[in-house]
Amino acid sequence: MQVTSMKKTAPKANPAPPRRSICPVANTLDRVGDKWSLLLVRDMLAGKTTYGQFLESPEGIPTNILADRLKRLEQFGIIARSAYQERPVRYAYTLTTEGRQLQRVLGALADWGLENIAGTKKKLGPGSFVR
Amino acid sequence: MQVTSMKKTAPKANPAPPRRSICPVANTLDRVGDKWSLLLVRDMLAGKTTYGQFLESPEGIPTNILADRLKRLEQFGIIARSAYQERPVRYAYTLTTEGRQLQRVLGALADWGLENIAGTKKKLGPGSFVR
DNA sequence: TGCAAACACTTGTAATATGCAAGTGACTAG
DNA sequence: CTAGTCACTTGCATATTACAAGTGTTTGCA
Structure with a gap:
């Protein structure tokens, strides 16, 4: 199939989500600001790194929500994903510097x-993680 | 009406919502932990007290969500509602002592x-409200 | 070689929450 | 008597969440 124009391939990867206001809060x-994201940050501050470890937390996050939140938090630069082993590939999720600064909020x-x-x-x- | 046992009539008014865990977070x-509740706390810390004032905030909370959140926050003891005038009755929403302590979270x-x-x-x- | 199990997800579907528009009732100003 | 304001409520479409089940890759073990 021939592509006559590149109109659809946007120059930006993401269209920048509309912001409600300029308020930092x-x-x-x-x-x-949802029921799960900060619990994942809490778990990572506590040393957890893998999908399986997050599922073990007593709150019982659903697996699809977990996958979604990990993706979101990574997109926002709050966490980073890295393979800690190949064959089979296994991922470790860790807080970025930005993410670690959420410790004050958690506290x-x-x-x-x-x-x-x-x-x-x-x-x-x-x-x-407290203090 | 004779009461043979008190099994069904609970001593508590509300059945206590199930908690996900004992974690304070x-x-x-x-x-x-939602998109709106803490913005209302922010507005109250900034001195806003009425339904109409909350609607004016730049984030644009829908009216039904606002009514729901005010009810919820009151049930949790985070805010208190009081009529500041009769005929027509108008309500002022203010933070309780508990609610005011959320200032650290907001900060x-x-x-x-x-x-x-x-x-x-x-x-x-x-x-x-900051600092 | 076969088979169960673990890990990190994805998919389907039902329940719940959110967002938007419109409506309601009590009053008040003109 | 009419229009307007305030503080909500209601209806409904869409989005998010929760729960269950399934998928693909790989390992351990008989």
Whole structure:
């Protein structure tokens, strides 16, 4: 099939999603403002790196949501994917520098929950990200 | 009406929604982990109190979502509703002590956005909640 | 050589949430 | 009496989420 013009192949890869406002809070929420994204960041801060490890978390993220969120977070530059072995290829997901800076957000969310929601507990130990 | 046993009439009014885990982050996200709730908290920290004022924010929250979120946040004890005038009755929504403590979360989200998302700006002035 | 199992997903489908437009009721100003 | 405002509610189309099941690649083991 002959291509007579390149009209359809856009010069930009992504058409830049419309932003709700210039507010930094609104823009941050558009990236991680859902029920799952920040839990994945939490898990990565705690040292988890693989798809299987994320599935083990007690909240029980559905597999399709997990795949979607990993893709989104990677597109936003919050996490990076790298193969940690070939044959079979296995991927490790880790936080970028940007992603690691979300630690302050996670810490604030955790503090609020511990103070204001009965029955919440921080799991201390080597894997804990808090402070 | 005779009550032979109290098995069915629960001592609690609400059946307590199932929690995903005891993690303070997950529980906090179950209350405010969506695209709109924290923007309303932001607006209230900035001094807004009425339904109409929330609608004016640049993000453009739909009216049904606004009504729903105000109800939810009130149920969670994050905001309180009070009539500031009778005839016609008009309501003011304000943060509770718990709600005001979300300021740390908002501050962290704003800081992250300002550092990592190009084009975001904090609107300084009398209404700014940052710090 | 065959077979079960693990990993990292993808697909299908139903339930739920969101976004948009329009409508409602109580009042108020002209 | 009419138009307009405020604070919502309702209907409906679309999008997102949750749950279950399936896929392809590879390894361990009999």
